[in-house]
Amino acid sequence: MAVHREKINLYKTIKKIFPKILIKDLNENERICPDCHGLGVKINTRVFGTGDSLESHPYRTEALALCPHCFNGVQKICKYCGQPYKGHCDCEGQLAEDLKIQEQKWKLYLKQKKLTKGM
Numbered sequence: 001m002a003v004h005r006e007k008i009n010l011y012k013t014i015k016k017i018f019p020k021i022l023i024k025d026l027n028e029n030e031r032i033c034p035d036c037h038g039l040g041v042k043i044n045t046r047v048f049g050t051g052d053s054l055e056s057h058p059y060r061t062e063a064l065a066l067c068p069h070c071f072n073g074v075q076k077i078c079k080y081c082g083q084p085y086k087g088h089c090d091c092e093g094q095l096a097e098d099l100k101i102q103e104q105k106w107k108l109y110l111k112q113k114k115l116t117k118g119m
């Protein structure tokens with residue numbers, strides 16, 4: 001396998017491709033991701049080689065990949081526990097809120113059921 005190593009100047013290349021400033025309009029419960037500093041990408045390293053041992057994998061391909069800790073460089077912060085979350089926070093505060101909403105929905109459902117029965 002004839003592998004040759006190329007080096008890409010990240011600073012120069014980024015300067016060529018991207019604008020100087022990224023704009024982020026954040027909601028109250030959002031913050032810039034501290035892991036990728038708002039870029040939304042991190043360096044992902046793929047190592048490869050010929051054998052099974054670590055020493056036989058001397059080659060690498062480094063690339064920019066999506067940051068696993070945020071969405072587009074922005075983290076949503078849970079208003080109950082103050083921690084960043086993706087999709088849905090599973091802390092106690094959020095759980096209590098979810099239960100409250102469920103209860104309200106259920107009450108509304110029962111109310112409507114009664115109403116239709118009465119007709």
Ligand SMILES: [Zn+2]
Binds near residue numbers: 068069071073
């Ligand atoms: Zn990030």
Ligand SMILES: [Zn+2]
Binds near residue numbers: 078079080081094
């Ligand atoms: Zn939470």
